[in-house]
Amino acid sequence: MSLISPWRSDFPALSALAAEGQTYLDSAATSQKPQPVLDALLGYYASGAANVHRAQHLPGERATRAFEGTRMRAAQWLNAANPAEILFTRGVTEAINLLAYGLEHLFQPGDEIAISALEHHANLLPWQQLVLRRQLKLVVLPLDDRGLIDLEQARQLIGPRTRLLAVSQLSNVLGRWQPLTELLPLARSQGAITVVDGAQGAVHGRHDVQAMGCDFYTFSSHKLYGPDGVGVLYGRNEALGRLKHWQFGGEMVHTTGYQTADFHGAPLGFEAGTPAIASVIGLGAALDYLGNLEAATIAGHEAALHAKLLAGLGARDGVRLLGAPELALASFSIDGVHSADLAHLLTEQGIAVRAGHHCAMPLMQTLGVQGAVRVSLGLYNNGDDLERFFAALDKALELLR
Ligand SMILES: Cc1ncc(COP(=O)(O)O)c(C=O)c1O
Structure with a gap:
């Protein structure tokens, strides 16, 4: 060949x-970008930058349409049931921090969070810190010689106290698909929330989050031939409903007075402040480019x-x-x-x-x-x-x- x-x-x-x-x-660290992504970035800035979801004017309407267009494309890319299940974050790191804060209220002292021994710091430290804040227990699933999460041991370690399982789909060090087909049902059968770090996995092949059966899946645009500064957090509708808001500010609020407020649900309720508009538009171009190959x-x-x-x-x-x-x-x-x-x-x-x-x-x-x-x-x-x-x-x- x-x-x-x-x-x-x-x-x-x-x-x-x-x-x-x-x-x-060094593409596992970040990738180079195809011409259509560069064109999309330049096109957005050269034709008139504008904020999204706020302005009535033409450039604002155009930017919002392009921005929301990426949400639709990301939903199709992952086969999410609904574009509202796609949240834009700064990347995988921010997505997992969002989850660790947004789900914190569900944990009681003594509850367990299971991760694996191969996790990137982005899928370790937010959980480690949550464990410390709430007096939980971090359970680390060991690996076998090939660099796979050991299923025998996972069966022993995932139990009724496991409230959440967060694992990488494809290791950034060991380069192996992890046995999610077995692990996710195991965690689900114990009533645990499931989180998949798709930072590396998303770059290789297409993945169907509904078939995978996870509650949350996240990837970063910059590894998937798109611009940096943006990532996607997919959340199953019911799972998103359990999230508490974590960052507060413009456009995520429904109504507010000085003393109290009520907030939008997903996705806008979890996208406080001006997002990375150009990068989101560029990610749409990356998905279009890849979708045509x-x-x-x-x-x-x-x-x-x-x-x-x-x-x-x-x-x-x-x-x-x-x-x-x-x-x-x-x-x-x-x-x-x-x-x-x-x-x-x-x-x-x-x-x-x-x-x-x-x-x-x-x-x-x-x-x-x-x-x-x-x-x-x-x-x-x-x-x-x-x-x-x-x-x-x-x-x-x-x-x-
Ligand atoms: C497996 C894995 N998870 C998470 C991350 C963090 O991604 P980001 O820095 O884009 O948030 C990386 C980046 O190298 C990774 O390889």
């Missing part, structure tokens, strides 16, 4: 970066790249993969080499990869590593991006060993 991305030329940043000698292999062709291209990545790493002495990644990325350490030194030498050769703890410090401790280098792929990567990476890796290892 050809390892040339047919979509690469849609992303102007790739040639700009190449002209600077940069090879971009053949999902199976993208998956095939990404799978071929990933196989090449794993084969190349496997062919080099001393490379230790974290887990057994099945798509999108590979994190690794090298015996006797500090990952920061390796990352430094790769950076000097124009290879843009991520090194460190990947915002998953407890996972690194569990795996017994200080840090790791992560190579991650986007739909625009070509096979020769990986060849440049491997050439740079070999050179770096010659110097370090």
